[in-house]
Structures are given as structure tokens and as C-alpha cells.
Amino acid sequence: MSQNKRAELIRKALLLFYRNGFHATGMDLVAKETGVSKTSIYKHFRTKEELVLAVLRLRDENFRNWLYRRMEELAETPGDQLLAMFDALGEWFVEDGFKGCMFIKASAEFQEREHAINVQAYEHKRLLVDHFEKLARDAGLSDPHRVARQLLILKEGAIVVAAMSHAEASAAEAKATAITLLRS
Amino acid sequence: MSQNKRAELIRKALLLFYRNGFHATGMDLVAKETGVSKTSIYKHFRTKEELVLAVLRLRDENFRNWLYRRMEELAETPGDQLLAMFDALGEWFVEDGFKGCMFIKASAEFQEREHAINVQAYEHKRLLVDHFEKLARDAGLSDPHRVARQLLILKEGAIVVAAMSHAEASAAEAKATAITLLRS
DNA sequence: GATTTCATTAACAGATCGGTCCACATTCAT
């Protein structure tokens, strides 16, 4: 299997897991939908868990790249970029395939805290917070670490509310909260 | 099976589903751990889904009762009670069995938005928002509905962050955000 | 062109899934 086909397999598996959930998506379905036989899949991933981890790595890369780029496109200064994150999220919420945060869902399905999947999901959030903190520091805010974590809470909350109730408004509400936060 | 045993079954099933997840907890395990045979379980619940729904009803009742009572115990005025919610959440986060929000996890595992389980999870959040809104109105805040939804976002975000990283600090961070919000 | 190598596939394990059937134990009215 070429590197291309491997990447394509991960890409398609991501869509399946995102749409149907991890436990609810069997490897037979993955094989059928990707057109790659189970034997070939298991040649490259020793277990389903390894495939899930590869999918989460791809998701982390895609999501952070998209979010960071969109934040830069929507605002100039670091402070405005932090606020623009919620505009970017609002765009995501109204996309057709939006189904909430894949890492929250992964964390919900694999509960043991030591589990590699949970560790990776947490790593994704840590990278986000680090980025927020850098922006907050560049914006000259007094407690960048604290602000970054508060913004993470607002982001996660907005995603959860949007996923459960199709309430695109949650992005705007979280942004309004962030504005009062950054002005305080 | 008496009404008592039925309630006991739901109570024990709740712990299993909360700890292990819904799909990952089979009915055989439920039978084994509750000491009730599958035949008896299926006499009272036609499907696993019905049992899950009963569990979520119990969880909704328990959680809201606990939260509302704790908010009242911790603060006198409606405005302070809204803030005290985050102190109550902080107490929850450090409890031994804390594993995040059961409704977020249910919603993550049963994705179809029309699914009865999702509808019920959303109903839980709606009842919370209604309560927040009532308190916000009693506190004389200018836009109670908006504030209530912003507080919901903060609550969900704090829970998600706490569940993924054992960061009890998230309750305090969310509270600090809420304070700036209510003062603005 | 023969042979080695590798990838792919269908079929198959063994376990577990949600859900059912049946034989039996218990209770109750007669």
C-alpha cells in the first residue's frame, strides 16, 4: 500500500469515526467504505486503536491548521485573533458535517485516563492552550496562562452546546463573554 | 420485581454506564453486576435503549437536584447562586468517581440528532438554562436569557476541561470568567 | 520465462453483542 493510499485510508476512516462514533464503527465497515480489505488495514495498523490514534493525529493537524489560519485571516492583532477564534468556530458550527469535537467524543468513549487515546486528546487541547497563551502574551495581557485556559473553557463549552442543540448562537455568546473577559 | 429493585437496577446501571460508557457496557455485564438476570431486565425494559433512557432520567433528576440545592446552600442572592454553581462544580470535579458529564457522553455516543437519547440529553441542558435564566431575571440582570446561555457554555466548558485533564482549576477559571460577565 | 516477493482477498476464529426461549421455582386461589 502506497503512502498515498494509507493517507486516504486514514482520511476516510476519520469521516466514519466522526460521523458514527468509534465503538459504533466496526472494522468491517471501515474496510467496506475505504475499499481496503481488513487484512491490508491490519498490515499497517496492528489494532483498531492504532488506527484511531492515526486518525486523531490527522484530526489534530487538520483542525489546528485550519483554526490558526482562519484566526489570522479574520484579524490582525493577537488580541483580535483570540476573539476571531469564535467567529471561526461559528463558521464551523454551521457546516454540513459538523458533529462536535472529535477529541471530546474520543475522550468520552475511551474513559480510562491512561489510555493512549485519551492522552492524545488531551495533548490536542494542550497545544491549543499553548497557542492561546502565546497570543495572549503577545497581546500584552496580564495573565496569559489564565486567560488562555479561560478561552479554552469558552471554546469547549461553545462546541458542546452547538453540537447538542444546533445552536450556532453559542459561538457569538462565547465571543461576547470573551470580550468582557479580555476587557476586564 | 418490586419497584425498589427496579430503582436499584437503574441506579447500578447508571454507575456502570457512567464509568465504562454506553456501547462499552454490555447487557450481560449489567445483569452480572446488578444481580438481575437479563430475562428480568428485559421484562421491564424492552430494549437497552429504554434502560439507557431510564438511567438518563435518573441522572437528570439527581444532578439537577444536587446542583440546585448546593447553589442555594452556598449563596443567598440569585446572582451569587449563579456564581456559586462553579464552586459546586469544583466540589464535583474532585470527587473520586468524577468522569465528566453523562449527557455530553451520551450525546457523543448516540449521534443521530433525532435519537431519543439525544433529545433527552438536550432536554437536560434546556432545564438547566431555564433555571439559570430564572435566577438571572431575579438578580435583575438586563438580558437573562443571554446570560443564562453564556453560563451554560462556561459550565459545559469547565466540565469538559476538568474531565480531560483532571484540572479542578477549571471551575475557578470559569467562575472568574462568570464574575467579569455578570459585572459587565 | 521461472521464481521469489508482496499485497490482496474471502473465509474463518473466538468472543461478545442485544435479545429470546424454555424449564423450573414460587406463589396464589381454589
Added chain:
DNA sequence: ATGAATGTGGACCGATCTGTTAATGAAATC
């Protein structure tokens, strides 16, 4: 005591789960 009714548990059902094996096809090397 006896018959009907009810509740219970363990064995069982087909489907599906993750993961493997054996046979096949194609491509590459000599």
C-alpha cells in the same frame, strides 16, 4: 393438595465484534 399464573435464571440465537489464516493474483527479480 392442586392448578393456574407469574417471575426467574441459564442456555441459547443470529449478528457483529476485533483480529487471523490460507489461498490467490500480480509484480518484480534473476
